[in-house]
Amino acid sequence: MSHGERNKRGEPLLNKYPNAIPPIRATTILSVRRENEVVIAGDGQVSMGDTIMKTTARKVRTMYDGEILAGFAGTSADAFTLFEKFEAKLDEYNGNVTRSAVELAKEWRTDKMLRHLEALLIVCDEEITLVISGTGDVIEPDDGVIAIGSGGPYAQAAAKALMKFTDLPLKTIAEEAMKLAAEICVFTNDHILIESLPNEEEKEEKEKKKNNRNHTK
Numbered sequence: 001m002s003h004g005e006r007n008k009r010g011e012p013l014l015n016k017y018p019n020a021i022p023p024i025r026a027t028t029i030l031s032v033r034r035e036n037e038v039v040i041a042g043d044g045q046v047s048m049g050d051t052i053m054k055t056t057a058r059k060v061r062t063m064y065d066g067e068i069l070a071g072f073a074g075t076s077a078d079a080f081t082l083f084e085k086f087e088a089k090l091d092e093y094n095g096n097v098t099r100s101a102v103e104l105a106k107e108w109r110t111d112k113m114l115r116h117l118e119a120l121l122i123v124c125d126e127e128i129t130l131v132i133s134g135t136g137d138v139i140e141p142d143d144g145v146i147a148i149g150s151g152g153p154y155a156q157a158a159a160k161a162l163m164k165f166t167d168l169p170l171k172t173i174a175e176e177a178m179k180l181a182a183e184i185c186v187f188t189n190d191h192i193l194i195e196s197l198p199n200e201e202e203k204e205e206k207e208k209k210k211n212n213r214n215h216t217k
Contacts, residue, residue, distance in 0.1 A: 027151070030172075039170045042178075057193050070121060078118055
């Protein structure tokens with residue numbers, strides 16, 4: 001029986017295709033977009049081997065004064081290092097998400113220290129959503145729905161179906177898709193944190209201004 005390809009020492013070749021996006025065994029991060037509105041959702045579970053160490057971790061956050069959203073799958077220390085690097089790129093390139101993502105991916109791939117970091121990032125603003133990997137990939141989803149982590153395929157499939165067949169708000173779509181992933185993936189829980197652009201306060205403020213303009217006409 002074949003157990004896969006091995007090196008000269010008889011060890012299995014875990015990464016036969018070095019340019020493929022590496023699988024991340026823990027967590028689920030999902031981003032859903034409709035026109036200029038986008039949400040990003042993450043679960044709160046942190047696992048060490050087969051043990052759940054934390055259930056309320058924060059894996060999604062805002063950046064650049066709330067104009068950009070980001071989420072990570074992978075080890076926390078590695079992800080925070082990459083967050084800091086990405087924020088520095090945003091400052092350098094005046095909040096240009098695409099340029100910042102490409103420059104981070106280039107540095108991530110070539111830097112001797114960064115190349116050992118194990119994480120995937122989803123970053124988005126009101127115009128674009130990108131996945132950044134340590135193999136140098138910067139990927140924009142065709143339909144605005146993307147997910148990473150071990151529960152990613154389940155959340156992504158659910159979100160695509162809800163986007164296609166319902167008119168539910170994006171936040172509801174993300175929440176329900178994440179709940180489904182939590183029911184299937186043992187490395188994902190139902191403690192879900194969701195961030196959105198524009199955020200709820202900004203949306204309410206815009207609605208108030210719109211209503212005020214209508215009343216004054």
